[in-house]
Amino acid sequence: MAKVTFKKTDLEKRVAKARKHMARFRKEPLGHFINGRLVKGKSKETFENITPVDNSRLGDIWSGTAADIDAAANAAHKAFLGGWRDLDGAKRREIMYAIADGIEARADEIAMIESMDTGQPIRFMQKAAIRGAANFRFFGDKAVEAGKGLSLPAEHHHNFTTRHPLGAVGVITPWNTPFMLSTWKIAPALASGCTVVQKPAEFSPYTAMLLCEIAYEAGLPKGVLNVVNGLGESAGKALTEHEHIKAIAFVGESSTGSHIQRQAAPTLKRLHLELGGKNPCIVFDDADMERALDAAVFMQFSLNGERCTSSTRLLVQDSIYDSFTAKVAARIRRINVGHPLDPNTEIGPLIHPTHHEKVMSYFEIAKEDGATVAVGGARKGKEGCYVKPTLFTNATNDMRIAQEEIFGPVLTAIPFKDEAEAIKIANDTEYGLTGYVWTENSAKGMRVARELEAGMIWINSENNRHLPAPFGGMKASGIGRDGGDWSFDFYMETKNTCIAYGTHSIPKLGT
Numbered sequence: 001m002a003k004v005t006f007k008k009t010d011l012e013k014r015v016a017k018a019r020k021h022m023a024r025f026r027k028e029p030l031g032h033f034i035n036g037r038l039v040k041g042k043s044k045e046t047f048e049n050i051t052p053v054d055n056s057r058l059g060d061i062w063s064g065t066a067a068d069i070d071a072a073a074n075a076a077h078k079a080f081l082g083g084w085r086d087l088d089g090a091k092r093r094e095i096m097y098a099i100a101d102g103i104e105a106r107a108d109e110i111a112m113i114e115s116m117d118t119g120q121p122i123r124f125m126q127k128a129a130i131r132g133a134a135n136f137r138f139f140g141d142k143a144v145e146a147g148k149g150l151s152l153p154a155e156h157h158h159n160f161t162t163r164h165p166l167g168a169v170g171v172i173t174p175w176n177t178p179f180m181l182s183t184w185k186i187a188p189a190l191a192s193g194c195t196v197v198q199k200p201a202e203f204s205p206y207t208a209m210l211l212c213e214i215a216y217e218a219g220l221p222k223g224v225l226n227v228v229n230g231l232g233e234s235a236g237k238a239l240t241e242h243e244h245i246k247a248i249a250f251v252g253e254s255s256t257g258s259h260i261q262r263q264a265a266p267t268l269k270r271l272h273l274e275l276g277g278k279n280p281c282i283v284f285d286d287a288d289m290e291r292a293l294d295a296a297v298f299m300q301f302s303l304n305g306e307r308c309t310s311s312t313r314l315l316v317q318d319s320i321y322d323s324f325t326a327k328v329a330a331r332i333r334r335i336n337v338g339h340p341l342d343p344n345t346e347i348g349p350l351i352h353p354t355h356h357e358k359v360m361s362y363f364e365i366a367k368e369d370g371a372t373v374a375v376g377g378a379r380k381g382k383e384g385c386y387v388k389p390t391l392f393t394n395a396t397n398d399m400r401i402a403q404e405e406i407f408g409p410v411l412t413a414i415p416f417k418d419e420a421e422a423i424k425i426a427n428d429t430e431y432g433l434t435g436y437v438w439t440e441n442s443a444k445g446m447r448v449a450r451e452l453e454a455g456m457i458w459i460n461s462e463n464n465r466h467l468p469a470p471f472g473g474m475k476a477s478g479i480g481r482d483g484g485d486w487s488f489d490f491y492m493e494t495k496n497t498c499i500a501y502g503t504h505s506i507p508k509l510g511t
């Protein structure tokens, strides 16, 4: 993107505007959205939310308890039985379109709040807000036929399948691109006829409340979408344990996914887990170097590197390792790190001081393990949660920088000899979310794609999302898929009905 003229005074105006957008959240602790209304928490406990720009306070948030979750789950359950599940799909679509319109109308506000709350650059958050609207339109279109199934004729019977919404479902979301990710879960749930209780990440609570405001202004019936703010181990846990919650759609760390499996076991909940990643980007020596370079840098350094699908392990064929990593290093040195509301910023501050510390700890770990810090490897500035975008070279796949999810603007480059070694290194990880392959030899690209243990593979492309395509990971990166019709399989029960023609003989007992 070409640089735009953006003066210090322009930034000051933007910051003032973003803070004004958030002002209404600061009047009192931010509560929960239950049964169509913003309400206070049932306990007196609150927690502070800060902006990673300078770690200053944005506001206090009510810390949701099991009692708040109970109120929200009951509201969602009532709204499900009270009409949302039976509402004609075309009517659900109409409301979802109105929500999409509302998101588009307030996209600027959403993006600004998201940027200040999370540190994600405004250039990406504007696109993420619009993608949120696209999610509502895409799944809204599918609402009309969500219940449809298959016709399965047999000799003496006719079987047919239908799909039915599960009920009230829980959505638990992380802090990286929170608004877009929330819509990715909530839109298909609503299109299916399910009602929702969301527990947003404690580091980024604001835009979930905006989505509720927009949804109710658009005509969503009371109780169909509820949000309870709070900590994972209290509000989140209570959501996973509630008897009225039939499924949990979770996005977050692999270890949290494991906790959720345990917590949800007694109530036998359906789970969709979208978890961490340590994704390989394999560059062969016959690749289109310029395109591979663009994609490798974009996939790791966009969204602050706080991206589950990032191409965090750059596997480069040894014949081009030095020249390619030199080009990557040159690009990284030119990446613009700055205030997230500045349109020229490519990397903003990391979400929170604890995460900032975690990411920076890998600079020492890399050196101790024997890798080279080719670029970056230090904090940037004195204020806020900024780091210098970083490249580690001379790395091997057994190092911690190649095995652990760092979740920051940090790239680890590892050389490989041939196709077999590239596949071996790529798969030598507990994760299996995505894989990227760069080669002009399509047969080789297909062979590697077939062998990679990951839920999503891109050949000669960065992560390019197509909403009807399945999204999800293998191994420790998750269980289940969503996107397109896969989302409906998750939020709905498939029922088979079998009708006899009266022509078959029924086995007789006791005659």
Ligand code: NAD
Pocket: 172, 173, 174, 175, 176, 199, 200, 201, 202, 230, 231, 232, 233, 235, 236, 237, 240, 251, 252, 253, 254, 256, 257, 259, 260, 263, 273, 274, 275, 276, 277, 307, 308, 405, 407, 433, 473, 477, 478
């Ligand atoms: P996290 O697991 O710490 O938290 C995610 C959510 O879970 C938060 O809302 C948190 O409050 C809640 N939570 C925590 N403990 C809980 C518990 N015991 N019961 C119920 N809820 C609980 O993750 P994070 O740090 O917010 O997000 C970063 C992680 O998310 C990274 O690992 C990243 O790879 C992953 N992620 C994955 C995808 C994907 O599609 N696979 C997408 C985005 C992010």
